[in-house]
Amino acid sequence: MEDQLRDMAVKLFKDGSVDVIIGYQDGTLPLRASPCLIRSAEHADKLVWNMSCDSNLATYLLPFAKANPESKIGVIAKGCDSRSIVGLIKERQIEREQVFVIGVNCKGMIDRHRLEADLDGAEILEAHLDGDSLTLSISGNPASSIEHPVSSIIHSSCSACEHKSPVLYDVLIGEPDAEADVNPYELVEAIESQTADERWEHFMSEMSKCIRCYACREACPFCYCSQCFIDQNQPQWFGKTTELSDTMIFHLVRAFHVAGRCVNCGACARACPMGVDLVSLTKKLEKDMKELFGYMAGMDVEELAPFATFKEDDPQEFITEPE
Amino acid sequence: MSEDWEPKIVAFLCTWCSYAGADLAGISRLQYPPNVRIIRVPCSGRLDPFYIIKALQRGADGVLVSGCHPGDCHYISGNYAARRRFAILKGLLEYVGIEPDRVQFTWVSAAEAERFAKIMRKITADIKALGPAKRLVKDYSMFSNQLSAVSKAEC
Numbered sequence: 001m002e003d004q005l006r007d008m009a010v011k012l013f014k015d016g017s018v019d020v021i022i023g024y025q026d027g028t029l030p031l032r033a034s035p036c037l038i039r040s041a042e043h044a045d046k047l048v049w050n051m052s053c054d055s056n057l058a059t060y061l062l063p064f065a066k067a068n069p070e071s072k073i074g075v076i077a078k079g080c081d082s083r084s085i086v087g088l089i090k091e092r093q094i095e096r097e098q099v100f101v102i103g104v105n106c107k108g109m110i111d112r113h114r115l116e117a118d119l120d121g122a123e124i125l126e127a128h129l130d131g132d133s134l135t136l137s138i139s140g141n142p143a144s145s146i147e148h149p150v151s152s153i154i155h156s157s158c159s160a161c162e163h164k165s166p167v168l169y170d171v172l173i174g175e176p177d178a179e180a181d182v183n184p185y186e187l188v189e190a191i192e193s194q195t196a197d198e199r200w201e202h203f204m205s206e207m208s209k210c211i212r213c214y215a216c217r218e219a220c221p222f223c224y225c226s227q228c229f230i231d232q233n234q235p236q237w238f239g240k241t242t243e244l245s246d247t248m249i250f251h252l253v254r255a256f257h258v259a260g261r262c263v264n265c266g267a268c269a270r271a272c273p274m275g276v277d278l279v280s281l282t283k284k285l286e287k288d289m290k291e292l293f294g295y296m297a298g299m300d301v302e303e304l305a306p307f308a309t310f311k312e313d314d315p316q317e318f319i320t321e322p323e
Numbered sequence: 324m325s326e327d328w329e330p331k332i333v334a335f336l337c338t339w340c341s342y343a344g345a346d347l348a349g350i351s352r353l354q355y356p357p358n359v360r361i362i363r364v365p366c367s368g369r370l371d372p373f374y375i376i377k378a379l380q381r382g383a384d385g386v387l388v389s390g391c392h393p394g395d396c397h398y399i400s401g402n403y404a405a406r407r408r409f410a411i412l413k414g415l416l417e418y419v420g421i422e423p424d425r426v427q428f429t430w431v432s433a434a435e436a437e438r439f440a441k442i443m444r445k446i447t448a449d450i451k452a453l454g455p456a457k458r459l460v461k462d463y464s465m466f467s468n469q470l471s472a473v474s475k476a477e478c
Contacts, residue, residue: 192418200420200458229373237373238380245461249376252415256372259411281415288414293407310403312393318413320387320429322441 001104001174002049005076008102008171009044017170018074018100022060024053030127030136031110035060049076050129051150054109056267058084058221065094073099078106080157080265082166083298084221087261090301093224103169105176108158109266110134113275115153157266157279160184167299185287187280207247209274212240216278217254219271222261229253251281259285260306263298330384330450332359334443335374336431337367337402340391343433351436355443358450359387366390368401372412375426379459385425385450389442392430402430421458424449 005023012018024047025036031052038044053076061075077085082103088094115124123139129150137145158164162184165176183189191199214230217223229237230250238253239246255262255278262282269278289295292315295306336342342363348355364370367390378386388409390402409428417423427446431439 196417196420196422198420199418203419237377239461243461245380245459248419248459249380252419253373253376256412256415259415281419284418285411285415288411292410292414307404307407310400310407312403314403314406315410316393316406318410318428320427320442320445322438322445 002047004173005049005102005104006044006047008173009038009047009074010041012074012100012102013041013044017072019071020064020068021047021074021076021102022057022064023047023074023076023102024049024055024057027052030124031112031115031129037064047076049104051107051110052129053078054155054267054270055219056084056221056265057081058088059219059267061085061099062088062093062221062224065098069098071098074102075099076102076104077166077169078104079161079163079165079167080106080263080267080298082168083163083263084265086168086298086301087222087263090303090305091261096301101166101169101171103166103172105166105172105174106158106161106164107177108154108161108164109270110150111153111155112270114155115148118148118153155266155270156187156277157264157269157283160187160279160283161264163299168301185283188284188287191280191284203248204244206277207244207251209276210242210247210251211274212242212247212250213273215271215273216268216276219267220258220262221265221267222258223254225257229257251276251278255281255285258282260289260293260295261297262286328455330358330447330455331382332385332387332446332450333378333383334359334361334387334389335364335367335370336361337369337390337397338363338365339397340395340433341367341389341431341439344389344431344435344439347433347436348439353436353440355440356447358447359443366396366398366401367405368396368398368403370405370408372408375412376459379421379425379456380461382456382460384453384456385427385446387442387446388426388428389431389439392432395432422453424453425456 009021021038023038024033026048027034033048033053035055057075058081065073089096119138124136125139126137128135132150134148134150136148238249264282264286266279289306293306336345370388375386396402416426429442
């Protein structure tokens with residue numbers, strides 16, 4: 001697939017379909033592909049595609065497209081990236097004509113936090129991914145080489161993903177995976193079945209890890225506000241401290257701000273250095289949007305966003321009635 | 324919880340229906356508990372979820388939002404837009420463990436003084452049953468200790 005991707009990139013540069021391609025290259029550490037800009041055909045061989053290409057390239061597409069309105073931008077998009085691009089087009093942040101979407105079929109991304117937990121503190125020196133098998137050489141005395149099953153370290157947002165194939169593309173690379181029979185809301189339902197006290201404890205313990213670095217916000221394609229509510233200080237709505245109430249509120253309001261827009265790519269959770277479970281918050285909002293308003297983000301450019309429209313018979317069971 | 328604890332409830336009322344309903348309840352001398360602090364807003368659609376969460380963070384024991392009945396909005400569709408936001412917000416707050424009765428939404432028209440008084444009685448009873456709010460409430464004591472230390476040093 002990687003070869004197909006590179007050949008496609010060369011072809012697109014040659015026939016002038018794109019001026020630049022936003023894709024992934026090998027990062028400086030194993031299993032950490034990083035986003036890159038390819039500006040000519042001779043650099044196309046830098047492009048990689050594997051299960052560590054976990055950032056959402058729509059996040060990089062938006063500022064680049066705004067800064068370079070004249071250039072035609074190719075972007076490599078897996079299912080969630082393409083849905084983010086749909087969302088950004090819908091919100092009139094980017095023009096469809098300016099973007100050439102190189103769709104890639106995705107098999108899910110690796111969750112580094114889970115892998116690190118499995119390795120029990122050992123450092124990954126080298127990693128080799130071949131299909132579903134992952135061979136790691138890890139630090140230790142002496143350094144050793146181990147096989148690790150990939151299926152057990154797929155990121156939670158990916159194992160709950162229903163749209164691994166791109167929904168919007170100009171070319172498509174790779175074969176789609178057989179439709180897996182997943183319950184996308186397993187994680188959410190497990191939390192919903194707990195008591196309010198347990199849920200509160202769960203989220204408090206998650207949020208207590210947060211160091212307020214805002215990596216989640218920076219990684220999110222939809223957190224493009226020029227001034228985030230949390231940076232605002234006139235008026236200052238919410239504190240910037242790591243006091244639990246402040247942290248919890250930051251994550252609640254951030255989740256609410258992306259409600260009905262978030263495509264659950266999981267970029268926020270993967271960007272988090274502390275491993276805070278943000279997927280169960282965003283996934284809950286996706287579930288509610290689907291159940292209450294029959295809306296799934298990022299599927300259709302023409303469909304109105306749920307908060308941009310209403311129906312007269314929207315559900316209102318939550319409205320208090322006097323006894 | 325002490326016996327004489329009285330909850331503080333913040334009520335955001337839209338100026339066209341619910342606030343007028345509250346006004347009529349007052350004019351009609353209807354009895355309802357004095358625990359509610361009313362904040363008048365132009366429309367329930369004006370309400371940013373910030374307001375609700377901020378009220379909870381600053382120690383409100385309950386928050387009520389009331390607007391015009393669906394179809395009666397002065398701005399045609401403000402309350403419809405608000406209803407969608409509140410449905411999602413309420414689901415999210417309950418999901419993280421905020422008690423469902425802590426934050427409530429309702430419709431009260433300008434003619435429904437009796438309904439307004441009943442809602443006030445109901446929400447006050449609900450919040451009394453829940454007890455003082457603890458979740459999301461920010462502990463400012465550490466800041467006030469620091470402040471008093473600073474002001475003492477300055478004296």
